[in-house]
Amino acid sequence: MEVKSGPLADLRVVEMGQLIAGPFCGQLLADFGADVVKIEQPGIGDPMREWGREKAHGKTLWWPLIARNKKSVTCNLRVPEGQAIVRELIAKADILIENFRPGTMERWGLGYEELSAINPRLIMVRVSGYGQTGPYSQRAGYGAIGEAMGGLRYVIGDPSTPPSRAGIAIGDTLAAMHAAFGAVMAVNARHRTGRGQVVDSAIYEAVLNFMESIVIEYDKTGYIRERTGPILPNISPSNVYPTADDQQILIGANQDTVFKRLAKAMGQAELGDDPRYATHGARGQHQQELDEIIARWTATVNATELLDLLEESGVPSGRIYRAPEMLEDAHFKARNAIVRLMHPEFGEVAMQNVAPRLSDTPGSVRHCGPELGQHTEEILTGELGYSAEKIATLRTAGIV
Incomplete structure (x- = not known):
């Protein structure tokens, strides 16, 4: 049995997000000890199980990282029986993470009003392109769009070329970091109020928050930052x-x-x-x-x-x-910035360690991302009291 440790070891998190923004938030919380139960569609799972350019044995190398330290439970959220199972899990949870298009959870009967009635202490972390309110809230919003709208894309690249993109999904990860920070703040507030709340993390706002002084510069002087390649204007050398x-x-x-x-x-x-x-x-x-x-x-x-x-x-x-230099660098090695652990199929794999570092209650990488539904039976029987016969029936019906 996994020994709980880390500053968030007393928290149960239900992760219902997919792709990057929601799951990276879950990864951050899991890295610091939270018990993260990831809900995935039976037979399909999170698309991150397939994403990533380079693969080993035909399987993604991204999944072991973004799903590390989590448990996987399969459950069909689109049917009442699956929604009922999730409600049972959420009744005992501290935090729920979701990054579906706004309104989706409500259509499933899993909006904050319904869930907080079951669990008033629940903190619902909602990550989306444009946030839960406003005229754009119902639009599909990927990270790339948030990067453009938040101002990041315009300033990346050489001035002689159209705007470039960063080589990583920076909009999604920034929104996830804001979401994780918001979740921890909401937990702290709950110590005083006894109540949960909604954490609304919009990708475009997370990007905007990192854009330094571009707004006030324009507002007061009319100055617009342009693409400048490898330099920042007037910062020399x-x-x-x-x-x-x-x-x-x-x-x-x-x-x-x-x-x-x-x-x-x-x-x-x-x-x-x-x-x-x-x-x-x-x-x-x-x-x-x-x-x-x-x-x-x-x-x-x-x-x-x-x-x-x-x-x-x-x-x-x-x-x-690049990665080769990171793996060989003496400073990386001395600080254990990259860790190696065993994967059941890939053997030993290297990935970045937990950051930031806490002196007394550090986070840790305990295991790679789980197989699809690896913990379904463990959670349903051990925590919800389902019998083996009931689980078998649910599997046959495609509910778990």
């Missing part, structure tokens, strides 16, 4: 620079004192006192020419030698990592 051995090194020396150290490391200490580069504002005005000066210098030094010199000089710098 902070860019990717070439090396003699055809590597790319990121250097961030935009603070006055740090730039002086960089200039000294370059053998051009006079740049630190040059009126064109001595202050943050001046460097911003001469950003392009300063980048060209630095690039001419870095192009004469091999990457390893360059990084050693910059480290000795106290100048923030680093390589641009």
Whole structure:
């Protein structure tokens, strides 16, 4: 039997979401000890069981990560019998996560009014593209749309090209992080009030929340941030620079004192006192020419030698990592940033560890994502008191 640990070990979570936004919220809570029971469609399961470009044995390598530490129970939410089972589970739950289109849960008789009548302490976490209210709430809203509407897509990429996308589903994961944060806040509020509440996490608002000062800048000055490739306007030097051995090194020396150290490391200490580069504002005005000066210098030094010199000089710098570099990096290893655990089919697999780190009640990765319906019988018999005969009947009818 799995030993419960972590700061959320006293919480039962029912996860009814699918794809990324809901399930990543569930993953975050499960990583810190919450007992997460994932509800999946019988015979089909979460589409994340099939997603992902690279596969092993014809099966996705994304599922073991996003469903880690969870239990899987199959239940057909579209029929009254399945909805009745879910109500029994929710009656004993602390948190319910769902990321269906707004109105879906209500059509199934599983809206917050119905569920809070069964369990007044229930916290219902709802993740959607546009939120539960407003004129767009009923629209289909994927993460990519939220990224565009929240302002992120417009500022990603090179100014000479149309807006780009990040190489990950950032809108979904940001909404999931806000949802998890909201769930924990609601649990804390429940300690005082004794009541649950709804956590409404909209993808476009989660993205908007990360967009720094773009709104106030426009509101007060009319300034609109544009795509700027690898730099931020007026933040200099902070860019990717070439090396003699055809590597790319990121250097961030935009603070006055740090730039002086960089200039000294370059053998051009006079740049630190040059009126064109001595202050943050001046460097911003001469950003392009300063980048060209630095690039001419870095192009004469091999990457390893360059990084050693910059480290000795106290100048923030680093390589641009991919998975191979992460797996070999000494700092990743020392902090156990990537963990390895056994998967029943794939053998040993590597995945990112839990973050953030808590000194007294840390989270942990206890197991990979479960097989479809792996815990159905355990939950229905052990917690709800269903007999083996009843479960068999439900299976035959396609309800579990």
